Amino acid sequence: MTYMVRHMGEVGVYSGQHILLVIVSLAIACAIALPLGVLTARNRRIGTPLLGVLGAIYTIPSLAILALLVQYVGLGFWTAIVMLVIYAQFVLVRNIAVGLRSVPAAQVDAATGLGMTPFQRLLRVELRQAFPIMLGGVRIATVALIAIATLAAYVNAGGLGVMIFGGLQQDYIPKTIAGSVPAMLLALIADTHFRLWEGAATRSVYG
Secondary structure, X not given: OHHHHHOHHHHHHHHHHHHHHHHHHHHHHHHHXXXXXXXXXXXXXXXXXXXXXXXXXXXXXXXXHHHHHHHHHXXXXXXXXXXXXXXXXXXXXXXXXXXXXXXXXXXXXXHHHOOXXXXXXXXXXXXXXXXXXXXXXXHHHHHHHHHHHHHHHXXXXXXXXXXXXXXXXXXXXXXXXXXXXXXXXXXXXXXXXXXXXXXXXXXXXXX
């Protein structure tokens, strides 16, 4: 802890880089996962194999994916972002699909009876009802990305992994701890906040 206090500025810089990696990758991942999740919920012929492929990718060690990406994308920030986006897809797409499938058919029929187009129905009824479950997927993905983003250090993308792996390479545990503690705190803070938002969303939707 003494090392962390003495190097608080350094810890702050790497924490900022880490948060940026997670926010950018999560935003891109959500933008990609939303249409894929809707497609998965609507069309099981496409959705089932799609989830199978994404699930298989999710089981591949992240370092292996990173090594493969380096061959084609090179080193740097965007290599780490691509890896993180890929890893977030399975959880996000699955939860979006599950959430949409959980919407009561009676509500969908009522919206159709009111003259809503399929897009209006999706936007005003289905996504609103599915939102708490979708938010659960975002929570899980965020916590996972905070952990996996430590590997960004291997491709010169910064983040708390610089301190964690730097300490391991130098056999200097205080430096490793100085990187590990903020990463754990970020994960705990993100998980806690998303759980609160999930609860609020659930109460808003179901009363």
